[in-house]
Amino acid sequence: MGAYLAAALGGALIGLSASLLMLLNGRIAGISGIVGGILGRKSERFGQDIAFVGGLLLGPLAYFFLFGREPLVQISAAWPVLIVAGLLVGFGTRMGSGCTSGHGICGMARLSPRSLVAVSIFLGTAVLTVLAAHHGGSL
Incomplete structure (x- = not known):
């Protein structure tokens, strides 16, 4: 496949x-x-x-x-990085009143304003994280 x-x-x-x-x-x-x-x-x-x-x-x-x-x-990160990342995701889901599945799949499908804002923040943070981790913050 x-x-x-x-x-x-x-x-x-x-x-x-x-x-x-x-x-x-x-x-x-x-x-x-x-x-x-x-x-x-x-x-x-x-x-x-x-x-x-x-x-x-x-x-x-x-x-x-x-x-x-x-x-x-394929997971290329070390265990300590994965553990910290998991804890940060857990903290973020509590702070954002939901996770990517709740907001991104269900909330977006229902056109929930709160989910639209949450997903925008999720994706913006992901982009900034990738830039910082792989490009030193520069394009």
Whole structure:
């Protein structure tokens, strides 16, 4: 399967899962909120949240059974950098009242003004981070 086809199929599956969660459960597929629901107080949604995150974690296993190989993922950063980055992302999702999946996929689809602002900040910060990390801040 070509890289573009795989990316298009992956995007379609993400959109389908977010749409089904909204249509069937009336919930936005924000991963940080769902994981927060698992780690926080137990609620009536606990089982649904576990199933959703379990599906995310089983995705690479499904890929292996479908294509006979592991997904190709390359991570070139050292563990300390990954840990700090993960903590910063977690902090940012709490500060921004949501993550890229909640704002970027579901919020943008609903034309939420708050999500439009959040995604603009996410992308702007990503661009500045890449410039700083790879180009020393210069173009």
